[in-house]
Amino acid sequence: MxxxxTNGIKVSVVTEYQPFYSDPSRYHFAFSYRIKIENNSDATVQLMxxxxxxxxxxxxxxxxxxxxxxxxxxVIEPGKSHEYVSGCNFNSVIGKMEGEFYMERLIDGKQIEVIIPKFVMIVPYILN
Incomplete structure (x- = not known):
């Protein structure tokens, strides 16, 4: 993980290789990732x-x-969190993702840029 x-918003990422949806003989490698966004700030935010x-x-x-x-x-209230699962396909046994969420504080409309940390996805058998 x-x-x-960023600004009291914690973003955590866990990844998992998906062998059922992958086809290594065709250079197709599928991964899922679970994102958890925790609002540890004092304001309600909405991920826009x-x-x-x-x-x-x-x-x-x-x-x-x-x-x-x-x-x-x-919409994520102070002390609450939101989780979701998504996925990504690669043409190689390793890949990485990073980015930003753009949120809005509902009390005053202030825009907040929240960092999504860089995470790496690796097919487990290449680590042996």
Whole structure:
């Protein structure tokens, strides 16, 4: 697990290789990741947008931007958290992701950029 805290918002990430959805003979490697967003600030926030930078070992890099996460823009009150699971496919046995969540404090409309820590996804059998 990796984690980062920005402005009282903690983002934690856990990854898992998905062999059932992967096909190594065709250079297709599937991973899931679980994101937990904990609001340790004193204000209610809403996750409005996200931006990802995604890299694989073949030096392929792309950027993904969009509203909310997995189709929603969750509101997270102080002391509460929001979790979701998503996934990513790579053409190599290793890849990494990092990015930002763009949140809004509901009390005053202030925009907050929250760091999503860099996390690496590795097919487990290459570590042997």
């Amino acid at each position: 990796v984690a980062a805290v 947008r996200r931006r990802w930078e995604i890299f694989d070992a073949t030096y392929h890099k792309y950027e993904v931007k969009g509203d909310g996460v997995v189709g929603i823009q969750p």
